[in-house]
Structures are given as C-alpha cells and as structure tokens.
Amino acid sequence: MAYFEQLKESQDAWEVCAEALAKGIYNDDHVKFFCFQVLEHQIKYRHAGLSAVQQQLIRETLMKWLQCQLMNSQPEKPFIRNKAAQVFALTFVMEYVTLWPKFFFDILSLVGLNPHGVDIYLRTLMAIDAEVVDRDILHSPETRRNTLIKDTMREQCIPNLVESWFQILQAYQQSHPELTCQCLEVVGAYVSWIDLNLIANDRFVNLLLSHMSVEELREEACDCLFEIVNKGMDPVDKTKLVESLCQVLQSAGFFNVEQEEDVDFLAKFSRLVNGMGQSLVLSWTKLVKAGNVKVAADTLQAVEAKVPLLLQLLVHEDDDISANIVGFCYDYLHVLKQLPQLTDQQKANIEAIMLAVMKKLTYDDEYNFENEGEDEAMFVEYRKQLKMLLDRLAQVSPELLLEAVRRVFTNTMQNWQTALFMEVEVAIRLLYMLGEALPASHGAHFSGDTAKTSALQDMMRTLVSCGVSGYQHTSVSLEFFETVVRYDKFFIVEPQHIPNVLMAFLDQRGLRHSSPKVRSRVAYLFSRFVKTLFELNSADPVLISFITSISDFQENGFPALLTSDDQLFMFETAGVLIVNGESPAERKQALMRSLLTPLMDAFRLLLAKLPQETEEERQAALADCLSHAVGFASRTSKAFSNKQTVKQCGCTEVYRDCLQAFLPALSCPVQRGPLRSSVRSFLHRMIICLEEEVLPFIPAASEHMLKDCEAKDLQEFIPLISQITAKFKRQVSPFLQQVFMPLVLAIFEVLARPAEDNDQAAALEKQMLRRSYFCFIQTIASSGMNEVMANQGAENIERVVFTIIQGAVDFPDPIAQKTCFIILSKLVELWGGKDGMVGFPDFIYKHIVPACFLAPLKPTFDLTDAQTVLTLSECALTLKIIHLKRGPEFIQFLQQEYLPSLQVSPEIAQELCQVLQQPDVKVLKTYIKVRADERDSSLILKNVILCHVPPSCYEGQ
Template sequence: MTIDEEVVNTLTSRIGSKEENTLNINIKDRMREQDVPALANAWYELLTEYKERSLDFAEMLLRIVGVYVAWIDISLIVNERFVSLIYSFLLTTSIRNAAADCLTDIIKKGMKPLDKLQLISILGIVDVLQQVDLSSDSEFRGRVARLVNNLGLQLCQIWQDTNPQANSTYPPTANPTAYSHVSQLVPILLQFLRDEDDNVSEAVFGFLRETLNIFKTIKKATGSLPQEQKALLRQILESIVMKMKYGENMEWVCVAIAGGSESVGTIGEDSIGDEDMLNFLEMRRELKRFYDQIAALSASLTTTFLHSAVTTTLTTFVNEKASDWRDLELALYLLYLYGEAIKGVPQFAVVAPSIGVNGGKNMNPISPAGAPLTPLGECLFEMCKSGVSAYPHPSVSATFFEIACRYSNFFEICPDCIPDVLEAFVDARGLHHPLLANRTRVWYLFWRFTKDLKVKLSPFIQTVLTSIRDVLTVEASLPPILAPDFDLSTYKDQTFETKTYLFEAVGLLISQHSIPAQQQFEYLSVVVNPFLTEIQASLEACRAIQQSSNGIIGGVSGVGAGSPRHRDLELVWTLHHRLMALGSIAKGFPDVLTNKKGVSAGATGGPCAQIFKQVGEITLVALETLSRFEVIRSAARFTFGRLINCLGQDSQFYLPPLITGLLQECSIMELVEFLPFMGQVAHKFKATIISILNGLLFPLVQKVFFFLNQVPSGTDEAMALVELRKSYLAFLMGLFASELENVLVTEANRQHLNLILQSVLHYAQDMSDVPVSRMAFGILLRAVNSWGSQGENSGGITPTVVNDNKSGSVSPDLSERLEAPGFYQFMYEHIIRITFEVPMKPTFDLQDGQSMLVLGEIAGLQKAMAQKQGDVFLSYLSQVYLPSINCPADLAQEYVQALQQLDTKQFKKYFQVFIQKSRS
C-alpha cells in the first residue's frame, strides 16, 4: 500500500515534480517486468493461507489487489484460480465486503471495449451473484449494488461504443454480446432498485440511467421499441413506482410537489429525522426523472400503467374504506406526475379531431356530450367521485388539490366534478385544515383553481364565500422578545404573504361579469367592511397613543411582549397586513379599460367602485397617521397599485396625497419600487395624469439625485443604488413610451431638462454597468426621435393651458408635441461625441454580448440623428466632428455615405466594423 501511495497513486503524480513522476513511472515499469508476477503469486498464496487464520489480513490483501489491478497485467488476477478464490470470499460473512470491492476495482480497470467485454465474459459475475445471499446485511447489499452498477455502466458504454450506427469498426457480434450481458444484469438491477434500503437502491441509479439511454438509442434507430425492451421497461417502471412509495417507518411531510420552497410539517410522533426525509424526497425527484424517461420512451405503456394503478387503488378505497395512506398518496402522486411526463397538452376526452377538446389554457375546450374520457380523464373523474379527498391522512387531500390545479381544464370537460372539488377546498380538507402547512399551500392552490375556472365557479360563489368567511382574517404577530435594533421593515411573515393569494381569489370570484353589479357590491361589502372597521379602530388607537406619548409611535421604547414598543409595533404590523389584504382583494378585480389617451372607456362609478374608494380613503388616512413606518408606506403603495386598476380615472383624486406620503420619508429601496409605480400610473392614464406628473417630476428627480450622490456605506447599499439607477432610467424611458415626454419640457420643468439629460449622458458613458448604459442610450434615442427635428434657434414654445373640468386646476395641453429648449445644442455638443467616445474606450468589450447590444443602440441613435437632422447633421460629421478626432477625409466621407444610404440593420453592421478598425 505504501508503494501505491508514494509511486502509483494519481494524486502523487499531480503534486510531484517532473523528475519524481519520471522516476515513479520507471519504478512501475520495472515492477511490471520483474516483481509484479511474483507479487501476484504471493498474494494468492497468502490469501489461501490466511482466509482461515486471519480474516483481517486477508481483507487487507484484497484491498491491495484492488489497488494494484488498475495498472498491472490483468491476467495475473483474472485467472481461474485467483477469481475462484475471490468468489469464495463472497460467501464468507466477515470478508465478503472486501471481496465485492475487489471485484468492483477489477471491473473498473481501464481497457479497450472488446478487451473489457472479454474480461466480463470470463468473470461470469452474474452467475455468481445469483448464488450469493443478499437477504440480511444491508452494507453488503450496498457493496454488491456498487459492483453491479459499475459492471452495468461498463457494459452500457461498450454497447454504445460498438453500436453499428455510431461505429462500424467493431465485429458485428460485439454489440449484441454487450446487450446480452446488460439484459442478464437487469433483473439484478431491479432487485437492488426495489431494496428497502434507499442507499442500496440509489447505488444502481447510474446503471439504470444508462440502460434507459440504450433503449432511447434503440427507439431512435428503429422508430419503436421491440417487445423485449418494452417488457423490461414495464418491469423497470413497476420497480421505480414501488420505490417512490413512502416506507413503513416514514411519515409524510407537506411539500409543494411542483418544486420551489418547501413548507414542511410532519405528522405523528414517530417521524424519521428531517435529514432522512429530505434524502427520500431527493430520491423521489431522481426517480421522477427515470419516470419521465420511461414516459418519453413509451407513452402508451406509462398511460396504461397509470390508469391501472390509480383506478385499482381508488376502487379498493371505495369498496373497503381501509386503504393505507401510503398507497393512496402514491397513486395520486403518479397521477400528478403524469402531466409533466407526457409531452403535449393533456387530453381528457376522446373526440373527433375537428372538435379539438384538450386541456390547453389558451384553447377554448368544449363539453362534448357523451364523449368518452381518455385514461387520464377517467382517472381524474374517479378521483373526484371516489371521495378520496376525505381520507383522514393529510397527504391525500394535499395531493388531491395539487392534481385539481394541475388539470384544472379537466373541469371544463366535466363541470359536474366542480362541486366535489370546491367542497373539499372550503372545508376541513382544505382552507380549514387543522395543519398550518396544509392550509398555507391550499391558499395558493385555491387561487390557481379560481383563476383558471372563475367563469365556471359563478354558481357557487355565495356558498364559497359563506363557507370561508371565517378564514378571511389576518393574524399579525411578532417575536415575543424584540432586539433593540429590530426593524419591522425587514421582518418577513411568509404565512401571511401566502395568504394574500386567498384574498386575491376572493376578488376573482366576486368580480365575475356574470354576477349582477349589485350582487357584487353585496359580496364585496361582506368581505371588505370588517377590514375597514378594524383598520378604523386601529387608527384611533394609534392616535390615542400618539397623543399620550406612551409607546414607540409616541416615542417610548421596550423589548418584551406587552411592552409599549412591542404592542405598538404589532399594531402597525397588523395594519400593514389588513391594508395588504384589501389590496389583494382589489387585485382580483379586472382593470378598468382606458383608451389611448388614458381616459376610462367605460363607467367607473359602479357599486364596487364606492367600496374601493373607501379603501383608498382609509389607506390615505393610515399613511398620513403612520407615514414614518416603511411597512405602512409599502402597504399603501401596494394597495393603490391595485386600486388604480380598479377605479381608473377615479383614483387620480387620491394620487397627490399618496405621492406626498410615500416620498416624504422614503428609503432607497422604496424609491426603487416607487418609480415603477409611477411608471404604471403614467402608462395607465397618459395625458390625463399630466398635471400630477408636472408638479411631481422635479421633486422626484431631486430625491433620486439625493440618493445617487451618496457614497454607499456597504455592499447592500451599493446594490440598492445600482437598482435605483435602473429604476430611474426605466421611469424616464416609460415617459417616452407613454408619449408623456412633454412633461419634461413644460413651463415648470424645462429649466431642469438639461440636468436630467446630463444624468442620462453620465450613465450612458459608464461602462461599469453595461445594461444601465444601454438603457441610457435608449433614452437618448427616444429623445432624438421626439425632439431631434428642431433647429439651432429653437427655444421651446409656451404650452397652451386648458382647464381641467373635474378639479378646476390647469394642465398643459399635450395635444401637440412641445419643443425642448437647448436640445439641439445638447445633441451636437454631447450626444454625437459620446456615440464615438464610448465604443472607443478600452473598457468597452467588443467580445461581450451585452456591450454589442449597446453598440447596436448607439448605431441606431446615430441613424436617428441623421434622419431627424438630415444634411445639417451629415455635414457636421464629415466637416467638423470626424476631422476633429483625426479621421481621414476619405474614411469620413465613406462613413457619412454609409449613414445616409444604409438601413438601420445594415448600418449597425457597418458601425461595428468601423469601431473595430478604428480601435485596432
């Protein structure tokens, strides 16, 4: 072993010097010539002698053989006497682990495919393994499973190497011989795959994967799988499914089957450890990949198996009512997985092709009277009608709801099943489930189900709302002891964040067009009024505290539950939750349609609008009362982001006090989120919002510059400033996209236009953040498109003023585009300059994809200036600017001609070549 560690081991060769490695190679060569045959004979003699006298010594000898076999003549070990001796050790309890490992090392020896195939044939391991007792020792089973896995991997690789489709240099008998060995080994593979010890099962996953790859290659070559492979595939599928089943000593945990974050809640006191459970779930995910491979190889086999497994299990449940939860959970889990495994849109009913019934969300499924269901449709129908969701183990109902959401379009085909599912959703199986983990997941699933089927759910809305009224509440609690530096704005309540899906689902249900407006009003009142009352009471309590100066809202601190600080922060936290709940309900309502001018296309004063106006008013009161708290500002911004869509123009009345309250004490990240909010407002209302934007623009820009001019105190703040730059530029881009760039040049803002343009210019030149640079150039492009036609003496025009019929205020008339004072000079002094300077910078990476997008934006900007300014711009380039940067006259003339004659796409290619040549 010492010789191996110091001379042979690959790690030694990696860290040794060149001279040491050369010496080691010479030692190995000399050993092969003179010493190794004697060593091999000595190993055999010693193993024969000590297999009875000292098993420990014999075990060490087997390890030595395994180490040396990688580089010595294989025939010294693989011969009748030596192999027979090793095989005999497999029957000796104390030494069989080492014997299995030694055989694994022999199998792994690097050899040419035909030599390895001959070695495997000589060894005859499959025949030996059939005689070995694998019943008791899981560690030994794991060693043998590792041997089988390595043997299988070698055989699969030989099969791939000798495949006539890929390589015709091998004898024609090599490939079928390799496959024959694989097929003989598969039954042993399946035995280990079904082993009760997960570690043993996982040890053969590699061989299983490559076996399925062989089947895939065969199918690709022949168009379909031969019957022999289909039979093996069926056995593999059965073994995989058997292994997916929870073990007898396992307890289920509530997880989101579709992936993502896991909400874990164990059932029972004898649950296995979390690590074991996570290992099982990870193994299930790996088994699912095999399941998907099999489905891709034979969809019909998978469908037939699924139908049999699910219907048999459900029939047993219906008839006996005493099924094991593990059987039911497995059957439903398979039904859930089927939707991912089978490619294409799930089919629920067998109909003529012209009818086109399917489960696609972008289609319009119909209900064909009397059309027979597909196997998948039958499974879903049986699931809904069997009452399996009432089984008392939480795993069953949890998986039931996951399936109902995955195949929600099935209920378009079979609407008679909707009441069964809705009843389960609203009772103790779903939204009223005693386990928080289950309830939390169902909140989200109920939202998905409602969103997909809201039209079909109209007849059941009153029953649903009555059944869930008691869960439409918020619970906001804080840790019993608060640290002195506790910050409410960074505290997360994941449970409540998930519950907002439930509130949005309620909004989706109530807002159905098929429900009369007055009925919608009554439903919405029942849901919203309790929150309005509670918020009003909380605000009165806050005012009382402020007046008494007894608490953090009034200035007093504390740490423990019951202290003024804890009590008041919990009150603020509760207010935040209630406002968020109201905003989530509003989110479920459809947007009020607006025309191109931002004017509401339909009536906005319906009964529900009156309720949402109350929500807006009380939100403003909460913001005014508690604007110092970031969580209240955040909740107000969220709620109004939804109310704007519900109320349309009617929400504009609330915007000035809202904006004032949000900006008064906002943080960097709040401003990052506020700018998209204002972009949403601008896009929604366009010209009708001009009076608000006109007064807001420069104070907002000042706030942005105040933060951007700060030196970041740490990594988090530096990242926040990067996000603020992006939000600021996106806001400016949004103004142009919404055709609101005139707000930049109104009487109130034109004096600040140069400051804004200079900031955009600065970020365009900063290649330390390439995406930001691209955004800035995009803004300059839009500015040129808007104002680039004006001449040198343009000083802007005084905008016409019109009277706002609603408020009596005056607003600029945006029916005609206003000129931008000084933009002509800005374009010639700065924009032209940076379009050449930026790509010529050493930091501009012409090999970087993002930088090339910037280069394309710059080329488009130059093309836009040429189109807007015409000969004036082209003459300036050829006679003034290009000569000033020492560009030869002939090249300058060529450049101007390209700019004038090529289209934008062609010029971008030319510009790239021009920059590359100029830099070289």
C-alpha cells in the first residue's frame, strides 16, 4: 500500500500504470483497480499540468482498455468497471468542452452494440451524472463548468445519445435485461435537463410501456417514467403529459391494483402514481395563481379522476405501497381545503380517505410489542405520516372527522370485550389524535360550542366508564392512560370520574401491570395527571387517601415493580399529593413522615451493611440502593413552592431527620463516589427548601467531603459552598472563615499532584477544578463578606491572591482568566483604597498592574476567541478600578515607573494614561481592543513587544 501511495504521488509513475491498463499486462483485479486509481489521481489533481502529449496518452489508454473489453469473453468485475467509468467521467469533465469534443462519438463508434462495451458506456453516463448533475451531491464550486458542459452536450450530442439509448432498450430487452435496466436508469437521470420531446414521444413511451409488462424490467421502467413525470414543465404541458401517460397505463390494465400480486412492483407503481398526482396538483396551483380558471378546472378534474386509484393504493395491506402515495393524498386534501365549497363526491372522497387512514393506523398481528425491531420502527414512522393526513383531514372538514372517529370509537367500545386488541387500540388512538388534529375551539378544552365539544365529552365519558381500561393488551393499556392525560381538562367538567381513573392508575391496570413498559410509562403519566388536577383546582380531597396506597407500594413490591427512574416519578407524585392537599400542616407532616420513614430505615440498615461487604459487585449494588433512597427523598421536595414552603407544610423536621440519616454516608470508607454525589445533591435541594434550618448540618458535611478527595469531588463540592455563600451570606461568614483555608489547601494539593503528560482526562479534570476554585473565590469576593478572606492571615491571603494572578496570566484558559480579572477588580475595590488592607497597594503595583499587561502579551491570548475578548474587557476594567481607587498616584506610577521599564515611549504612555482618565470605561475597553487587534503579539501597542526584540529584527519595517 505504501508503495502504491508513492506511485500516486510520483510525477511519471502513472504512465507505467497507463501502459499496464492499455496492454492488459496484469490479471490481478486489485492491481488493475489500483492502476485506475493512480490514473484517477493524475486526472483529478494534475491534469492542468500535463503536456498535450501526456493528455493524449490518457485518452489513448482509456480507448485501448475499452477496446480490450470488447474482445474479452468475460467482463471485468463490477468494481473495476465502476472505477473505469469514474476515470472516463473525470476525463470527460476535464476535456469535453475543449480537448475531446468527440468523446461520446468516439466511444459509441467503438462500442456499437457490444454488450461489454455498452455496459461501460452506461456506467460512464451515470458517473458523468454524478460529477455534473446529481442534485444530491454538492457541486457549488463547479456550477459554471457544469452548466457549460450541459449546454455543449445539448448542442452537440444529446439527440445522438438519446438515439443510442433507444437502440439499447430495443436490442437488449430480452437478451440482457440488466443492460436494459441500466439504460432506463440513465434515461431517468438525464431526462431532468434534456429536451423532454426526445423522450416523451410515441416510440419511446410505447417502448417504456412494453417494459412495464416484463417482470425483470418493470420496476426500473416505473422509476424512469417517474423521473419523466417529475421534470419541471409548463403546467398545461405537464397536465397533457400526465394525462396521456395515465390513459396508456389505464388501457394497459395497470390501474387494476387488486389483481397485481408483485408488491415490489406495486411500491414502484404507487410512487409513480404519487408523482403524477403531485405534478397535477402543482399544475393546478400554478394555473389558479395565474388566474387561468378554465384550464385549472380541467386540471382539478384530472386530479379527481386519480382519487379512486389513490384510495386503492392508500388502503393496500402493504405499508410501503400505502406510504408511497401519502404525498399525493396530502396535497389533494390541501386542494380541497382551498375550495370555497365541496361537492358530494369530494365529501365522499374525504370520508373514504378517513376510513383508509383509520384502517391503516391499525397494528397487524405480527407487530412485536415486547421486542420492537426494524419492522416495528418502520411502522411507527408510517403511522406518523398517517397522522399528518389525519391533521390535514381535520383542517379540511373537522365535522366529518369528528363524526367518523365518533362512529368508529362508539362501535368499538360497545363491544370491546370481544374485539381484537388492534381494533380497540386504534379506536382509542383516534380519540387521542383528535386532541392534536382539532383546533382548541373544536373541543380540546371541553368548553365553548356544545355541538362540537359534546362529541369529545361523550367519547371521554365512554372511555373512562366502559371498563376498557381492563383490556389485557399492553398497547390498549398504554393508549388508555395516554388519552386520559391528554384530555385531563375533561375532569374539570366531570370530576366524578377521577376516583375510578385513579384506581386504574394504581392497580393492575397501571402501576401493577404485568408489563414493565406499561408500569414505567404509567408512573410518568400518573405524575403528570396528579399535577394537572391540582393546577386546575380539581383535585378532590379523595386524592390524599391514595398516599396510603403509594406507601403500600413502597413497602410491598415497589422496587420489584418499578425501576428506580419510575420510582422517582412516584415519590414526586406523592410529594405533590401531600403538599397540595387541603389537609392541615400536622396531617401533611404525618403523611410526609409515613412516606419518608421507610426510606430512612432502609438507608440506615443498608449503610450499616455496606462496610462489611467484601465483594465489590455487592458493594456497588448496595451503594446504588442507598443513592436511590436519597434520590427518592430528594424528589419529594420538588413539590414545595413559594406558596407552599416546607415550613408552612410542617415538614421541616421530617427533612432534618432525613439529613441526619443520610449524612453519615459521607464518612463511609467504601463506594465514596456515588454516596457523596447523592448526599451532595440532597444538600443542594435542602439549601433551597429548608432555608437556615440546613445550616447546622453544613460544617460536618463539609469536613467529611474534604477528606481524601479527588479533583472531581472538589469540583462538585465547590458549587455547594458557593450556593450557601450566595444564599445565606453573613449568616455563614463564621463557617466560611473556618472552612476557607482547608478547602483552598485541599484544592492546591489536588492540583499539585503529578499526572501523565498525555493523560487528557486528568488535565481536563484539573482545568475544571481550577475554574471551580476561581468561581468560589469570586463568589466570596462578590458577596460582600470581606472578612472571610481578610481574616485568613497575611501569608494565606498572599498565597491565594498569587494563584489569582497566576490564573489571570499563566493558564491559557480564557474562561478562568476572565474570572480571575473579575476577582482582581473586586479585591482592588475592597482593599485598594486609602482605608484598605495594609500593604495591598504595593501588591497592586507589583503584581496586579503587570498582570493586566502581561496576560494579553501571551501568544496563547487568542483575540479571535469570544471568551478571550471578554477577558480583555475585564482586564481593562481592572485597570480602570485601580485608577478609581489610587487616582493620580496610579497615573504617575505608569508614566514614571512601569511603562518606562517596558521601554514604552513617553507619547504612547501619555496616550494610554489619558484614555485611563476618561470617565466612561467603554473608551478604555475600545482603546485596548483596537490596540490588541493591531498587535503582532502585544497589547497596548507594537512598541510594548518591540522593546523586547533586538532592533535588527524590525529595522526598516
């Protein structure tokens, strides 16, 4: 392979390959294939650099190779023929217009009607189509070239090519059907841009129709006719073409769909009818827009005449055949929607389409509900197309659709006990689909015009009271619950049905169903249903009694019945029921305790077992159970709101008990990662819900979480401390003063640990930890708790602030750099004034000011990056705040000490200082941005960096 790659790159090795191909030196297929690849590379990338003699050599090579094919008794392997066709096509693209205008004539005169030669000729035409025409391939850079090639072909050779296709189709339809199919594909590909009259004439169409009766050719002939019909044309001409084609197909008996047993052919035929129908609709649309009423009426009549055939294909038992006609059906309904009035026939057509859609929505016996594969996925996609039709039907005639669905639904529900599952499922499915298909004014809210809402209300009443929720099939069970939740507003009008529906959710029809798929979905739907009832103020006090049922679930088989994710929904639902119920606070507290106590008991029991386990797999399983228990308790707290707080519901003590039960897990010696993660998440929730009641638990939790921690542990712990800081501010100041340095030292220790040079995961973890650390310092600095850092001792403060300087300058991470400059601005604001921290002004001049100049000088400071531009802006703001705090002293320092030390000229220094003294900080930001954009790799001006470079490097520039 390496040798062959060298051949490709070599200047003259292609000539060796050309000779090998022309003389047929090698018999090995792979060698022949590679020789073509080398030739292809030469033509594609070096053609313009070849001499006229070399270009002639390529042409001769291809023609000699083609001549060899005519004499061979056996054709080359298909992959070699395809590669050869590609090389022919590339040569054509490069040379046809200028160097080889007789390309097709040369090939045709050589090939004649030799089957091997015809095969190469047809493959070459398809390869040319891929290079020049195919709309699925991006050709934008060569658009002008391709247009020129097509124009030249139309002028010089298209009639000859069409004649050759006719000869091939005629000569080989019986002896070589594969060549005939290839030729039909070529005609289909080229018809979009050549003169249609060359193809759409009696002799050609008759030939194509004769192919429609030959089993091996009919599918390809159908595709070819489809491409002819799809050609862009004047609407009147298009209608004539389609109508004449339809007439011939009908006369030949192709419209008798019921008698055709070949489903593959019918799928192609259905696509052809779809193309003809959509073409007629498009013609009608154009004619209506142009105001051509008479011809538009004739075209609409032509469309209507195809509807019986459309219906036969739409209702066909094979879904592929049906799916291929959906486009025409959709467009036809769109036409009806635009008509001022519908005829009886059109109404009958609408009804027939409705019945067809309802029939086709039905599952078949072979659908595998337990193990859905590719066939099932295809049916789901097909159902989505049918739903589009149903939505369009609702737009055309909502009354007809409502009545049709009502009829089907009512008949099925009357006999659901004896009906097949697919009939019951589709009846409920249709009711569900009406919710999206009908606009809100047609009853989606069960209010307004009674004539329109009563049908939906009747159907919902029937659904929840006829007992169909007990039907023993997963698809029916799922559809029942989905529909109940879709039409939750029905229960405002008829709340008396709520208890029965809730029982269905909770018993063996729902959460205790034998199918895990049903149980899982019902857990989610039940959660939605309960929330909606409370939102609508329609929750009967009877709801609270269902907490007992949920607690019973938890103790007697919940884990076996529902996955942990499903149980999350159940606990959230239980929380919603308790919190939003009308019970007094004492009752709510008792209910919440009855819900959470089993979790706490189980947690303590499993936590005691965990350290005694020796098998890692068993340890992981126990840790998983413990994490889930914490997650369930956490999820119940989602029910609280500003209107219904934990305190108002009397539940503070219950959640404090949870904290006491869960926090010991932080010191568990095994499975620390998952346990810490779940308890930390619970703490986040409690900070939101419990307010200051959570504060006594934070110190001990922090102490545990800071022991033996990894980068990831710290990174996840910092947001918790930041959340407490931001929420409680001064209330947690003593605690923060105490925890500040242990946390900072733990971070320093982890960041200082050595790592492998190429360990990208470790490097990323450290980068994220560094960012989290800077965010933590920013939170402290920004929350007005000056004392937290100020009371850490001079040495510690200096150490921390040095890390901020380092973050601002040394690490090529613009997100962290931006945060560091925000911190530096804040510290200057806090400590940089006349009554600030002792010694801090010196620190400003020695370290913060240089950082503002050095950071943008770094080669990694990339001003094309948006985050870096924001960093530059914060850098400018830091300089501005230093000036606000130190006044003329700072200007004097820049002019007399710092800028001269960088050998910046007095003029430049003065310019900067003038900008610094402008009241509007935007002036400084703009100035620095402009100067930074001008830099080679400097900030204030090129002078800043030039002063570090020997004069010889820039003299005269």
